[in-house]
Amino acid sequence: MADLFAAYAPRDDHMESARPGPPDDLSIHTMTAADVDVVAAIRDERDGSGHSGHVVWARSAMARRARAPDDFEIIVARVADAAIGYACVWRIAPSETAPSNAVPDGLYLGGVVVRPPFRRLGIGRALTAWRMPWIFARSDAAYYFANSINRTSHDLHREFGFREIRRGIWAPGVPFTGGEGVLFRADRPED
Numbered sequence: 001m002a003d004l005f006a007a008y009a010p011r012d013d014h015m016e017s018a019r020p021g022p023p024d025d026l027s028i029h030t031m032t033a034a035d036v037d038v039v040a041a042i043r044d045e046r047d048g049s050g051h052s053g054h055v056v057w058a059r060s061a062m063a064r065r066a067r068a069p070d071d072f073e074i075i076v077a078r079v080a081d082a083a084i085g086y087a088c089v090w091r092i093a094p095s096e097t098a099p100s101n102a103v104p105d106g107l108y109l110g111g112v113v114v115r116p117p118f119r120r121l122g123i124g125r126a127l128t129a130w131r132m133p134w135i136f137a138r139s140d141a142a143y144y145f146a147n148s149i150n151r152t153s154h155d156l157h158r159e160f161g162f163r164e165i166r167r168g169i170w171a172p173g174v175p176f177t178g179g180e181g182v183l184f185r186a187d188r189p190e191d
């Protein structure tokens with residue numbers, strides 16, 4: 001099992017010229033039934049909790065999209081025809097009995113994972129760039145939250161206009177182990 005979060009390694013100014021572009025054969029598409037197994041494998045590689053539980057998760061993700069296509073999307077990144085990452089968008093609508101620090105109702109970027117051998121090639125950025133117009137076609141605001149210790153995630157999202165809104169947030173089913181939850185928001189750009 002790899003670490004849950006990528007080690008934080010900000011790029012120095014002198015490394016700017018070394019920034020690689022995404023692979024020429026990178027493609028991004030919405031997840032299909034044929035991707036269930038490999039998305040489960042990517043999730044298991046990350047957290048080691050077992051393939052079968054992640055298959056259930058991936059199938060339920062497909063079902064959720066079929067039920068509410070404007071509230072949920074899941075996409076897969078491929079390089080040379082192999083799936084090497086995935087990412088989601090979902091609506092979170094906390095119930096009236098949720099804690100007072102619950103995240104607001106809205107469309108959230110979530111669940112972006114790139115397989116370790118393919119990281120730092122611009123694939124997380126490409127998965128995020130795909131999802132921003134999807135959200136802005138449906139909402140004035142895009143949200144995401146991350147563990148405070150996942151500074152890699154904060155840096156990835158910053159270039160998309162996200163700004164920190166609140167710390168110590170509650171989000172359904174997310175434990176924020178080792179840190180606290182941080183909520184970010186980006187507004188739809190003016191035309």
Ligand SMILES: CC(C)(COP(=O)(O)OP(=O)(O)OC[C@H]1O[C@@H](n2cnc3c(N)ncnc32)[C@H](O)[C@@H]1OP(=O)(O)O)[C@@H](O)C(=O)NCCC(=O)NCCS
Pocket residue numbers: 004005006007008009010011019111112113114115118119120121122123124125126145146147150151152153155156157
């Ligand atoms: C976060 C994650 C998806 C990034 O994917 P990636 O394909 O490696 O990201 P990219 O190559 O597109 O990087 C885009 C920008 O994100 C930031 N970034 C990515 N990895 C970073 C790292 N290890 N340290 C610091 N910043 C990083 C940088 O600003 C980077 O731009 P740069 O390479 O030009 O400096 C990947 O590290 C991952 O799967 N992590 C584990 C799961 C996770 O934490 N998901 C986020 C939960 S909210």
